[in-house]
Amino acid sequence: MLKLTNLCAGYAGPRGKVLSNVALSVAAGTFVCVVGRNGVGKSTLLRTISGLQGPLMGEVSLNQVNLHEMTAQSRARLISVVTTDRISSPGLTARDVIELGRQPYTNWRGQLTQADKAAVENAMHRLNTKRFADKPLDGLSDGERQRVMISRALAQNADVMVLDEITAFLDLPGRVEVMSLLRRYAHTSEKIVLLSSHDLELSLELADQIWIVDDGKVVCGSATDKTVQNALSSAFDTSDVAYDPSRRQFKLKQASS
Numbered sequence: 532m533l534k535l536t537n538l539c540a541g542y543a544g545p546r547g548k549v550l551s552n553v554a555l556s557v558a559a560g561t562f563v564c565v566v567g568r569n570g571v572g573k574s575t576l577l578r579t580i581s582g583l584q585g586p587l588m589g590e591v592s593l594n595q596v597n598l599h600e601m602t603a604q605s606r607a608r609l610i611s612v613v614t615t616d617r618i619s620s621p622g623l624t625a626r627d628v629i630e631l632g633r634q635p636y637t638n639w640r641g642q643l644t645q646a647d648k649a650a651v652e653n654a655m656h657r658l659n660t661k662r663f664a665d666k667p668l669d670g671l672s673d674g675e676r677q678r679v680m681i682s683r684a685l686a687q688n689a690d691v692m693v694l695d696e697i698t699a700f701l702d703l704p705g706r707v708e709v710m711s712l713l714r715r716y717a718h719t720s721e722k723i724v725l726l727s728s729h730d731l732e733l734s735l736e737l738a739d740q741i742w743i744v745d746d747g748k749v750v751c752g753s754a755t756d757k758t759v760q761n762a763l764s765s766a767f768d769t770s771d772v773a774y775d776p777s778r779r780q781f782k783l784k785q786a787s788s
């Protein structure tokens with residue numbers, strides 16, 4: 532169980548608090564989509580959960596262990612992270628990068644065991660990355676690169692996988708494929724997958740739990756919950772578009788001429 536207890540997240544300084552008193556929990560085997568307008572704090576929340584930045588207050592725990600009190604090495608066995616940040620990887624092939632996902636388990640020489648190699652093969656198979664496994668990462672398209680980074684996180688086999696806007700570089704069939712795969716992975720492997728996305732309709736279609744980040748708070752529930760529907764309207768409705776809960780879609784209030 533991943534639990535956020537009275538979590539305040541943000542940055543140093545008087546105006547640095549982005550989210551206040553976030554309290555929620557997620558069971559193993561849950562696919563969560565985190566949605567919200569630009570700049571509301573999705574990345575800040577996910578970075579805080581991942582341990583990439585400390586909380587201003589409160590706690591993030593996994594199975595009752597505080598994640599911010601662990602070493603980065605121990606945390607890497609529990610949480611994997613995929614972002615859109617470009618990592619510099621001169622000379623590394625896609626396979627080399629995916630193998631780095633096994634680093635929390637390997638010895639000081641980074642030697643892979645049969646189990647490590649099997650985990651890498653399995654990750655490449657799931658994401659269909661084998662076809663460019665031996666190409667340099669720097670020579671891949673943004674979408675191919677993103678698949679490699681997700682494969683690396685899969686190979687890491689952590690209890691929680693956090694993905695921040697990773698579908699941004701994928702085309703529509705690619706987004707559906709990757710999000711469906713992550714949902715299936717959460718269900719079949721009993722993992723928690725947290726994914727932030729601006730693809731609201733797809734998120735509402737696929738997520739077991741939706742987190743709507745808005746106005747310093749997080750509202751959590753299933754897409755059919757009344758509280759979630761109200762929060763979606765309040766976060767996303769504008770003078771031009773409105774959320775239609777019956778179709779789980781946004782519609783133009785008035786077609787422009």
Ligand SMILES: Nc1ncnc2c1ncn2[C@@H]1O[C@H](COP(=O)(O)OP(=O)(O)OP(=O)(O)O)[C@@H](O)[C@H]1O
Pocket residue numbers: 542549567568569570571572573574575576
């Ligand atoms: N390193 C930082 N130092 C100070 N403030 C920051 C820092 N990074 C982000 N912020 C601020 O925190 C707030 C939330 O930013 P965040 O990137 O978490 O939003 P987001 O919901 O992920 O946005 P987007 O959808 O545009 O990616 C913004 O006001 C942003 O300016």
